[in-house]
Amino acid sequence: MGMETKTRFRVDLDKCIKCGRCINTCSGMVLEYGEDGCPRMKEFERFGWRGCWRCQHCLAVCPQGAISIFGKEPEDSLPLPPEEMGEYMEELLASRRSCRRYLDQNVDPEIIDRIIAAMEAAPTGGNSSSVQYTVIDDKDRVKAIRDKAYAVMEAKAKRHEYTHSFSDFYYKKMKESEKTVRRDDMLFCGAPHLFIAHDKYTGKWAEDYKVNCIIATAYFELIANAFGLGTVIMSYPAEVLNELAPEAREMLHIPKDHYTGLIVGFGYPEIPYARGVQKERPGKIHRYTQR
Numbered sequence: 001m002g003m004e005t006k007t008r009f010r011v012d013l014d015k016c017i018k019c020g021r022c023i024n025t026c027s028g029m030v031l032e033y034g035e036d037g038c039p040r041m042k043e044f045e046r047f048g049w050r051g052c053w054r055c056q057h058c059l060a061v062c063p064q065g066a067i068s069i070f071g072k073e074p075e076d077s078l079p080l081p082p083e084e085m086g087e088y089m090e091e092l093l094a095s096r097r098s099c100r101r102y103l104d105q106n107v108d109p110e111i112i113d114r115i116i117a118a119m120e121a122a123p124t125g126g127n128s129s130s131v132q133y134t135v136i137d138d139k140d141r142v143k144a145i146r147d148k149a150y151a152v153m154e155a156k157a158k159r160h161e162y163t164h165s166f167s168d169f170y171y172k173k174m175k176e177s178e179k180t181v182r183r184d185d186m187l188f189c190g191a192p193h194l195f196i197a198h199d200k201y202t203g204k205w206a207e208d209y210k211v212n213c214i215i216a217t218a219y220f221e222l223i224a225n226a227f228g229l230g231t232v233i234m235s236y237p238a239e240v241l242n243e244l245a246p247e248a249r250e251m252l253h254i255p256k257d258h259y260t261g262l263i264v265g266f267g268y269p270e271i272p273y274a275r276g277v278q279k280e281r282p283g284k285i286h287r288y289t290q291r
C-alpha cells in the first residue's frame with residue numbers, strides 16, 4: 001500500500017494554486033510536484049519515521065485549504081490566533097504562578113478534557129507523540145494516593161530516611177509549610193488533581209522521551225492557567241513516589257518502564273491573585289555582539 005493511501009493525502013485540484021508551500025514545508029520530504037504541477041505524495045515502503053511525520057503542516061500551510069490528510073479537513077482546523085496574542089501571552093506568563101492552596105473541589109471535567117485536547121499540539125521529538133498523560137481527575141482518588149505516600153514517607157522520616165534530595169533539615173522546613181502555604185499537605189499542596197506526563201524509557205533519540213515529558217508539563221501548566229486553574233509543578237512528591245513509595249506510584253498505573261516527568265498538581269485556586277509578578281534576572285540573557 002502506498003503512502004498516499006495510508007495517509008489519505010488528498011489535494012482539491014480545483015483549489016490548488018501550485019504554490020509549492022506544502023512541498024517546501026514537508027519535514028518528511030514525502031511530497032513532490034506531479035506532472036500537473038500540483039503536489040502529490042511520493043511512494044514509500046513504510047509508514048513511519050522514514051516517511052510522513054504526521055505533522056499535518058501540508059494541511060495547515062495551504063492558503064487555499066486544498067489539502068486534507070488523515071481524514072482531517074482544513075475547515076475543521078482552529079483559526080490562527082489574533083494579532084494581540086503576544087500581549088495575552090505576556091500577561092499569561094506573568095500571571096502564571098505556582099498555586100499551593102486549592103479549593104477542595106473537582107474541576108469541571110469539560111475543562112480538563114479541553115486542556116488535554118489542546119495539549120495534543122505540544123511538540124514531541126520527531127513528532128513521535130509517544131508521551132502519555134496520566135490524569136487523576138477525582139479528588140478522592142488523589143487523596144488515596146496521598147494517604148499511601150504519606151504513610152510511607154512519615155514512617156521513613158522517623159528513621160531519618162529520605163529521598164536523595166531531602167534531609168532532616170528540609171523535611172522539617174516542609175513540615176512547617178503545612179501550617180500556611182501547603183495547608184496540611186507538604187507533599188501535594190492539597191491539589192485535588194494530578195497530571196503526570198510519562199514516556200517509555202528508550203534511551204534513543206537524544207533522550208527525547210525525557211524532554212517530551214518536560215515540554216508536556218510546561219504546556220499543561222500554561223494551558224491550565226489560561227483556563228483559570230491553579231497549578232504547581234512538584235518534584236518532591238515525584239521523588240517520594242519513585243524512591244520511597246512505589247506502592248503509591250503503582251496506584252497511578254504508570255508502566256514501570258516509563259520515565260515519569262514531574263507531577264503537576266492542579267485545581268481551582270483557593271486564593272485569587274490581583275496582578276502579575278515582575279520577575280527579572282539581570283545577567284541571564286547573553287547576546288553575542290562581537291563581529
Ligand SMILES: Cc1cc2nc3c(=O)[nH]c(=O)nc-3n(C[C@H](O)[C@H](O)[C@H](O)COP(=O)(O)O)c2cc1C
Pocket residue numbers: 096097098099100189232233234235236237262
Ligand atoms: C523542576 C521544578 C520542580 C519543582 N518542584 C516543586 C516542588 O516540589 N514543590 C513545590 O511546591 N514547587 C515546586 N516547583 C515550583 C517552583 O518552586 C516555582 O516554580 C518557583 O518557586 C517560582 O514560583 P512561581 O512558579 O510561582 O513563579 C518546581 C518547579 C520546577 C520548575
